[in-house]
Amino acid sequence: MLHGCATDKQAGRYPQEVETPHYGKPYNRKDWPHWIDTDGDCQNTRQELLIASSTIPVKFKDSRHCTVISGKWFGVYTGKIFTKASDVDIDHIVPLAHAHRHGASDWTKKQRTEFANDFENLLVVSDKINQAKSDKAPHEWLPPRKAYWCEYGKRWEYIKHKYKLIYTKQEETALNALAKTCR
Structure with a gap:
């Protein structure tokens, strides 16, 4: 269990529901x-995810194979196909700032690094959609493509549980509504 996370006490399905999140120390993305690049192959987490998520072999900037320039990615939030790496962002399903405000503000650097680079919390999406989402929770923002709502809710909930992050009542309400789209 990560230090500084919500307790295992359950309130409904969600650990430690609160009316408003605890902010602790201020969020700084640099933290x-x-x-x-965890394996020393010159490909950072972004590049590794672009390679793993492309439905065709990717093309690299040069012979070192460090930077992906093209591939084929399906944007699950929009249903659009992208072929240029410069047109996509890597989205943290549960955003870093959101995690910080919901139980992660006192995590160690190692814990923050693990969360920020966890493939299970990352998706290739359009840069515009990622900017529109920002650090919003499901009660504040949902993917435009309704066909992904069920999966989005499941993945959000999985990551929040995995890292024992705190839920708000508004999140619980939104996640319950998203669960109904799974039927």
Whole structure:
């Protein structure tokens, strides 16, 4: 269990529901090391995810194979296909700032790095959609493509449980509504 996370006490399906999140120390994106090269092959987390998510072999900037420039990615939030790496962002399903406000503000650098680079919390999406989502929770933002709502809710809930992050009542209401789209 990560230090500083919600307790295992259950309130409904969700750990430690609160009316408003606890902010702790202020969020600073620089405190969340992301896009790191964990295996020393010159490909950071972004590049590794672009390679893994492309439905065709990717093309690289040069012979070192460090930077992906093209591939074929399906944007699950919009249903659109992207072929240029410069047209996509990597979305944290549960955003870093949201995690910070919901139980992760006292995590160690190692814990923040793990969360920021966790493939289970990352998706290739359009840069415009990622910017529109920002650090919003499901009660504040949903993917435009309704066919993905069920999966989005499941993945959000999975990550929040995995890292024992705190839920708000508004999140619970939104997640319950998303669960109904799964039927």
